[in-house]
Amino acid sequence: MDLFKLIKEIEQVDPEIYDRLDSRRRVFKHFGMAGKAVTAAVLPGLVSGLFQRAYGQGTALPADIVAVLNLALSLEYLEFYFYDSGLKAPNLIPTADRPAFEKIRNDESGHIKILKQTLGSLAIAEPARSAFDYSGGRNPTPLVGDTAVGNGPFRTVFTAYPIFLGVSQSFVDTGIRAYKGGAPVLMPNKDVLEAALNIHSVEARHSSHVRTIRRGITNVANPTAPMNAQPKSWVSLQDNGGPSPDTNPSTRPVYGAGNPASSSDPLALVFPAEDNVTHLGVAIPGNATAASEAFDEPLDPTSVKNIARNFVVVTSGLFPA
Amino acid sequence: MTKLLLPPEPAAQPTSTSRRSFLRYSGATMAVGGLLLAGCDDDSENGNNRIDVGSGDPGILNYAYALEQLEAAFYAAVKGGAYYTGAPASEKQIFDDLALHEQIHADFFKTALGNGAIKALEPDFSTINFGDKNSVLTAAQAFEDLGVAAYNGAGRFITAPGYLAVAGKIVSVEARHAALIRDLRSYNSFVDNDVVDLFTPSGNASTPGVGNGTGLERSKRPAEVVETANQFLKEGSKISANSFK
Incomplete structure (x- = not known):
């Protein structure tokens, strides 16, 4: 593989390639690789990064990748302002837990930074805090104030810690399923894929911790406790519908099936409920509870948006159907 | 090895921008044969007496x-050790679940790979004291964090979307495990700079996306992962992943 030859051949297709690459030599400085041997092993990543830079951040990304990343970015904003509001709410988060939520808020901020960099001019317009209604009430108009909420079922979200934690768990678990569902779309761009995977696992770490708080880390062993209030750090069957199954909006869809939920093709991308125990056509034998816990499930973009839309004001335009 | 599988495309040889190599560098996925027909079924060992995972x-x-x-x-060894035997019920519950999950993962891959699966590996846990809570938790954290970094770093090598989806289903469970073990060792350490490139706001923390760091997990390539894994595998069971660089 000769990188210069590749560029020369692209030149035949795109005469402006050299305008896009400022000069051959500086190409390598871009990557901090000046003077280093460029081995075949690093070339694929190098070339994909090179194209991304040459064709402008984001502008070379296919529409389906842009859609996945913008949904991810929207979810990150939803989470960022949620945790930032929680940290600003007086007497909500106990002192012992503030470091955790500061870390989570900052992680989401970093994810926003990376997603915006990757999307460039194709990123959605940055929403303000006023775009979100964390009561789940879909307030019709923007909400002014760091902890302002509408009249939804979770209206005590910034005054009652258990409600805050329940909404948090629902957000992180939705985010995990969304990244999982979006990852296969990102496969043509390996660097973008790996970045998304590296966000996905961090969201799962967040979920584990929030669940640990909810359970009370000193009171772990009560396998008969209702999963709604005392979840394990992993999703067990459908978690009994999640933190708040009987409100409107309900948390059931966070753990329920998406669309399509199944296929006769074992390699097809499907979005079953979290209690699914069949993967690649292999049915996990034995303890179905443990089998369900051992695998998280992806969720399709439409189902993700249907969940998230409950937490934005109507006029925001976020999570469009 | 991998007699039934087409050899991997050599990484170094292509010299022209054939359609094939262009597709490869542009990341287009290639058609993949049936899993059960492919794989590494004779556990061939390479020059370092290692079992290569195949291509x-x-x-x-x-x-x-x-x-x-x-x-x-x-x-399984934890559950047979003195720490577990004397642990409070809350900790036993955690290790019971972890043991079930990981055995399910291992059995799942064995079934999915069929004749293409590598052999059963013999572990070497001689450096772990299964009677000591700290030793057990330290090792558990190392294994779980390694698993997360490994899956994240391997995603780019997968060509069939269905396999990437399965890896995604498992890695988030590993991350849930890792975070809990870390919290057991040190509360609020579920993410820390050793495993996540933590983001630090450079100005107003309430302004999203402005600061240093990324909030991304520190994924690891197979070559790095196998070196760590091999510290816990006996001679003759040590692995390599030479096709994934």
């Missing part, structure tokens, strides 16, 4: 299978 998607699945075998064996 292509079956190679990545065998790579995952090796790591899951290691984790499953570890938690």
